[in-house]
Amino acid sequence: MSNASELLQLDLQLTQGKFHLQCQLNLPASGFTVICGRSGCGKTTLLRCIAGLTRAQGAVRFKNIDWQHEKKFLPAWQRPIAYVFQQPTLFPHLTVRDNLLFALKRVPPAERRISLDDAVNWLGLENLLDRKPNALSGGQQQRAAVARSLLANPALLLMDEPLASLDIDSKLEILPYLERLRSQLGIPVIYVTHAPDEMSRLADQLVLMEEGRVLAHGALNALLTNPNLPLTQHQEAAAVLDAVIEAHDAHYHLTQLRVGSAVLLVPLSPLPIGSHTRIRILARNVSIALDAPLHSSIQNCLQAKIVDIQIHQQEADALVRLAMDDAVLLSRITRRAVDQLQLQAGMTVYAQVKAIALIPH
Amino acid sequence: MKQPLFFSRAVLISLCLTVASQLATADEISVAVASNFAEPMQEIATAFEKKTGHKAQLSPASTGKLYSQIKNGAPFEIFLSADDTTPAILEKEGLAAIDSHFTYATGKLVLWSAKPSFVDDQGTVLKTGKFTYLAIANPATAPYGVAAVETLKKLDLLAAIQPKFVQGDNITQTFQFVSTGNAELGFVALSQVFKDGKISSGSAWLVTPSLYEPLHQDAVLLNKGSSKPAAKALLDYLKSDEAKHIIRRYGYDI
């Protein structure tokens, strides 16, 4: 992380009316970085400042190359960035093919790493190439926009809530493409969203913003399970764990996942055995038992150690953090249960999760 | 305080009485006047009003336009043309009182330049030809244009100078071409450059009258004014020495 040649270094200030952006941040120039926060917190503005579309004060340095400092401002079109906007900004007078070629033509041939065919294949555009944007669905348009951004051969890909303007079906249609990008493409991505499922499926790194400032940044699960951050206060507070598909049970329509040394049963996944995936476990779906239950409908029972317990006297519930190998799991149970079971940090307990409550990505 | 108030009331009353008495006898006369004569006519109209109380309403335009308007029912009572043919035509066409037309002024053609000592008092500058443009009024429509062409023809210079012609739509525009310096010289009306008995600026040659047909400007009583005493009175006044004095001051002969 400390090697500057692998960093995107930001030190930006911007005032727009009542809004102040104040952002000092070193991000790894690799992997998928998700910027999240409420709407109006400055996520999009930050992205536009990185791109040079909005002119902020301060410095932007990417892999030891200055894009911007007091005396320099590299215009947007000269920064090796591609940008996927919230609305699919395809050029309406050009066919999908010509939209893609618009990007490709402006990259010197020697620098091209992705061919038109690759981009078309990856995003499933084979049958759409000769159509004009207005003859495509929202999801198809956004897929074409993503393909176009890849053909610009970016050293950094910025995506600003690319799924926000789409209906749920289109979202589900595009997410797998984005996951493939994440796992197959060596381009660092900065992705703005406030949707928890996009965050948990895509993020390696998380940047949490609030009112123009960076609240925290770091590895995904570390931030999700950090009790000092608002993420854990959320109804949807969850941990995201890396998992490998181990077996499918066709009879019961279940899939067996390996998470570290533990095994989890989840509803049947379409992914092949051996593939890597992630599983998001909501804190409110995890219960705690002192002994391994013998007669229970709950299929998943994981041995874990209590890290700490957050108690709010004014509320009914408590948040228990559980360590499982390296991973941290969250459990939200009642304060009454904490007292009855006399739970304390350091205790070894059994975390129980209904298989039905789990959806593998 | 009372004194002035009473005084002003008295003034107001007497003013009302004056206006009322004027209204009883005063008439309005609608006069179509060729543009070049609009200014002297305004002065004549003012003097006429002072003398008789009748008010002359002037509508200046080119002779051609006024002719078309009169033919198409314009409510003019008197027409002061820039030529002597149009009033005769109007009489013949039954739009004006028979034998009512007379020459109220004779225009004089002058070769003029806005530049001092560009035009000599013999007009020899025409022979040297040291100029790019010579402005004339369109001879197809303007009497001064006809006079200019006649003059050049008599001087045997027409063919040589014709390529240098720029034509103004009327004599006013011709004057603008020369006064702005875009044409070095041009044939304009003496009345346009004449003030207080002499050429007011630039240099000029008063074209020898024998070189062109006299530029008679005739007035005529139109049908709409034939039954109106005030209109006849104005035409009579135009023939008076008082009016003639004004007309001459503007550079016309009479």
Add this chain to the structure above:
Amino acid sequence: MNTGDLSAIWLTLKLATTTTLLLLLIGTPLAWWLTRTRSRLAGFISVLVAMPLVLPPTVIGFYLLLAMGPHGVIGQFTQALGIGLLPFTFTGLVIASVLYSMPFVVQPLQNAFDSVDKSLLDAAAMLRANRFDAFLHIVLPLSAPAYITAAILCFAHTVGEFGVVLMLGGNIPGATQVLSVQIYNHVEAMQYSNAHWLAGGMLLFSFVVLSALYSLRKSGGLRV
């Protein structure tokens, strides 16, 4: 129809074509600048461009005559360049027509440029297109209908231009004696039948041009 009429028609078409091409060339960067700039000067320039809509043409013609004359700003400039004076020349008429028809080109273009989604320009910038590149390949094609409107309006307006030409032209056959002036001459000289032929032709021409424009616009192919 005499040779004077034919040469007037030819001259008019030449003037209108030259003016239209020149104005599209000048109007494009001007309209783009007006669309994009935040300069305070923009309001002033917009008003200046719109002036011909308000001022009587003969007034514009008169001031151009003054400005292009030997003592005027433009006149001094052209003399210094060795071009000489512009009134009574075809070039002078072209310049006057360009100024006079400017709002008919700049305003439709400005509206079209304005309606181009700004995010498309951001997208172009993010695909390594510089501003000129983006203008050429995005803004221009998206504004194509406005160019057709602007060209037709400019051409028709120049054909119908009269007051300015009258003031500035000097009625020189083959150089400045355009159709509208020729018709006027015929009327003034009471050659009504010649005037009727030319005026009728002009009426027909405008009717055809404007119907084409409106039917195009109605079919959704054009917006202004």
